[in-house]
Amino acid sequence: MLFYRASLPLSRQTLTYATGVIRRHRKTIGSKGRALPPGTQALMTLVYLRKGETFAELAAGFAVSTSTAWRYVNEAVDALAARSPKLDSVLRRARADRLPYLILDGTLVAIDRLAADRPFYSGKHHRHGMNLQVLSAPDGALLWVSGELRGAVHDLTAARIWGLIRALAAAGLLVLADKAYQGAGEHIVTPYKGRGKPESQKDANRSHARLRGPGERANAQLKTWKVLRRLRCCPFRTGRIAKAIHTLQLREAASC
Structure with a gap:
């Protein structure tokens, strides 16, 4: 060797x-x-x-x-x-900082699984993986990351399982999210769906996309740590690994 x-x-x-x-x-x-x-x-x-x-x-x-x-x-x-930010403290800090809105998004961490492992297969991403829910600030800074769920779980269902929808509503914070979160509540703003939309709705969708775009940076921050590009350990450690990375990412940002 x-x-x-x-x-x-x-x-x-x-x-x-x-x-x-x-x-x-x-x-x-x-x-x-x-x-x-x-x-x-x-x-x-x-x-x-x-x-x-x-x-x-x-x-x-x-x-x-x-x-x-x-x-x-x-x-x-x-x-x-265990030292990663908790949801309640993140929402309190967001209110104290008077952030105009938060960005909610789901990301899939690819795992080594066979075609037979259907519960891990994400129809949206067409691969096996684990679902993580991510909250970020308007500038794309990572604020909170959830635990893991199987890839077949829909983003809206995952957000409800982790108590995100209820917690965000109670905090009174405006949230931007993609179409997967439609029906989550008035406090979560999603793009208009359907073809043949009037120009006003198209303009609204373009503005929504511009504001929500930096949220992709939060997912990118996680996946600069290569272990999350394709996980080769137990998939039910995904959430703990992501939370550990978030803890280290905050420390790394503070040292810059």
Whole structure:
């Protein structure tokens, strides 16, 4: 097997933060005698999330067993995910900041599944995956990401399952979303549907698209971390991985 040096496009502050999270977690559970120190475990986790390397590749690069790499990464991901922004606090902050509107969108994280795994198949995206719901600010900044649901779940159904529709209505915030969310309520504005629309509705749809467009940036922020481009682990870890990435993304933005 050949080895080589590689760089990771993340700041030193992000590594320091992840190291602190892992160190505090180890102290909480009273863990001793680990194969890797907290800083190296944090670096391994960042490599996994940012570069999407397999556990076998991580194990070879950090000179541990594959099972140890799997256990260390999952432990760190869970600790980071627990620190991701919660929906209630995000909505309170949005009201305090007087944001004119929020952008709601769904994204599909591709997974390794066969054609027989129908519940994971998204008819919208024509691939197997897991559904995530994402809230972003008008400038496209990622505010909140949900847990995972099977890809066959419709975006509107997913938003209802996670309590998004009810929470947004209670917060009194205006939300822009695509046609998949039609029928969610008056506080969620979607484009007009159908052919042969009058020019006024076409103009409204164009304006809606311009305002909602930056919301795609939030999904793009998540998928700059290559692990979410095609997930090769248990699909029911998708939400925790996305939340851990959001935690790190906030720390990375703060260091810029």
